[in-house]
Amino acid sequence: MEAKAILQQHIAKTISLSEEQFAHFFSYFKPMSFSKGQTIIGEGDTVDCEYFVLSGCLKAFYINDEIKMYILQFAMPTWWTSDYAALYNNTRATINVDCITDAEVLCLSNADREKLCSELHEAEHFFRWRTNRGYIASQKRLLSFMNNDTKKRYEELLALYPQLYNLVPKHLIAAYLGVSRETLSRLYSAH
Amino acid sequence: MEAKAILQQHIAKTISLSEEQFAHFFSYFKPMSFSKGQTIIGEGDTVDCEYFVLSGCLKAFYINDEIKMYILQFAMPTWWTSDYAALYNNTRATINVDCITDAEVLCLSNADREKLCSELHEAEHFFRWRTNRGYIASQKRLLSFMNNDTKKRYEELLALYPQLYNLVPKHLIAAYLGVSRETLSRLYSAH
DNA sequence: TTGGTTACGTGACCTACATCACATTCGAAA
DNA sequence: TTTCGAATGTGATGTAGGTCACGTAACCAA
Numbered sequence A, B: 001m002e003a004k005a006i007l008q009q010h011i012a013k014t015i016s017l018s019e020e021q022f023a024h025f026f027s028y029f030k031p032m033s034f035s036k037g038q039t040i041i042g043e044g045d046t047v048d049c050e051y052f053v054l055s056g057c058l059k060a061f062y063i064n065d066e067i068k069m070y071i072l073q074f075a076m077p078t079w080w081t082s083d084y085a086a087l088y089n090n091t092r093a094t095i096n097v098d099c100i101t102d103a104e105v106l107c108l109s110n111a112d113r114e115k116l117c118s119e120l121h122e123a124e125h126f127f128r129w130r131t132n133r134g135y136i137a138s139q140k141r142l143l144s145f146m147n148n149d150t151k152k153r154y155e156e157l158l159a160l161y162p163q164l165y166n167l168v169p170k171h172l173i174a175a176y177l178g179v180s181r182e183t184l185s186r187l188y189s190a191h
Numbered sequence C: 001t002t003g004g005t006t007a008c009g010t011g012a013c014c015t016a017c018a019t020c021a022c023a024t025t026c027g028a029a030a
Numbered sequence D: 001t002t003t004c005g006a007a008t009g010t011g012a013t014g015t016a017g018g019t020c021a022c023g024t025a026a027c028c029a030a
Helices: A003-012 A019-027 A084-089 A110-119 A121-147 A150-160 A170-177 A181-189 B003-012 B019-027 B084-089 B110-119 B121-147 B150-160 B170-177 B181-189
Strands: A030-034 A039-041 A049-055 A058-064 A068-075 A096-099 A103-109 B030-034 B039-041 B049-055 B058-064 B068-075 B096-099 B103-109
Touching: A003 A019, A003 A049, A003 A103, A049 A084, A049 A110, A058 B121, A068 A170, A068 B121, A084 B121, A103 A110, A110 A121, A110 B121, A121 A150, A121 B058, A121 B068, A121 B084, A121 B110, A121 B121, A150 A170, A150 A181, A170 A181, B003 B019, B003 B049, B003 B103, B049 B084, B049 B110, B068 B170, B103 B110, B110 B121, B121 B150, B150 B170, B150 B181, B170 B181
Parallel strands: none
Antiparallel strands: A030 A103, A039 A096, A049 A103, A058 A068, A058 A096, B030 B103, B039 B096, B049 B103, B058 B068, B058 B096
């Protein structure tokens, strides 16, 4: 499926736009391709855009003391990602985004999103709902962190992203769960 | 300061409305008073409203196995709270909200918020930005959870809410940090 | 004032997970 | 095919924080 159709199907779950309106909506998005391992946002960069994933898998992560990596989000097709704190507050990136696999994305700049939102009430509605869902998911993950042990969080993760097990190396799964790769490895063998 | 002025000042940070527009905006909010200890949302309730705090302090929390409590948010004046997952998905509450102190709030129903957002583009803009900020804060807290030990999270919390130390019992602070009250207590004495 | 509940401190002990060290397997590039 | 680095498994050991147990202090309500 081509980029335009993927985005159209995605936003149709929240708002309905005429063909003409959607064409305008889509005109703000810029397609980009990246290959496996490539960095999209690096720590310290200025952040202008957010990214809608068409194919492939990205990760948004934080690196502590140049050593430990924590993954905030795996971004699969139809997911959005960026360093939103940097994007909205116009500060330098503290979050990195890079490609776990080759990936195609649609890129939307901060300025264009705001322009779109002010031009088209439905667009503002769409982005409100998108962020709502992200907020609720984030709260849920926070609770899971406080409440569940590693094993349960691991099972939760696989339920949420079943494809992940075969797609990404295990140490990245550990970095999402917030445990060491050794602990995750021992989780498997313990059955 | 009266309720109307507090809300007006709060939303003026994000959008500008005429007096007439704001009067309409405000007309959807219903003032309510609660006393210390009172439950606003209990687990299993249907959730119709979100709450804007005028005075006092609420907590939004989750109870695991009828035993352990985890606090998602302390809601101070000009903060918003609810069980948003239940509110937006029209499901039963899994999060509780109650009063740490006597409190006055403005109550906005889900239906009225959506009506307001569709009537007034600026309102939609306001709620998009409010949720944005919540999402970013939630991501930040998640990172802090993965990255920092209890002591550092405790210092972070006191920096974010300096009033809290004298306002709420220590076991609630422990429940926000996600540690046992004993561990928090030992943190104090260790310095 | 009194009796009961809630808050808080502190010791003893236990457990999940981190860290370090090393072995093994796998996959891509030469 | 060979080779080298990345990914993964696994043992030994250290530690932050949980849990249980108990004591004291503060705060209401009768």
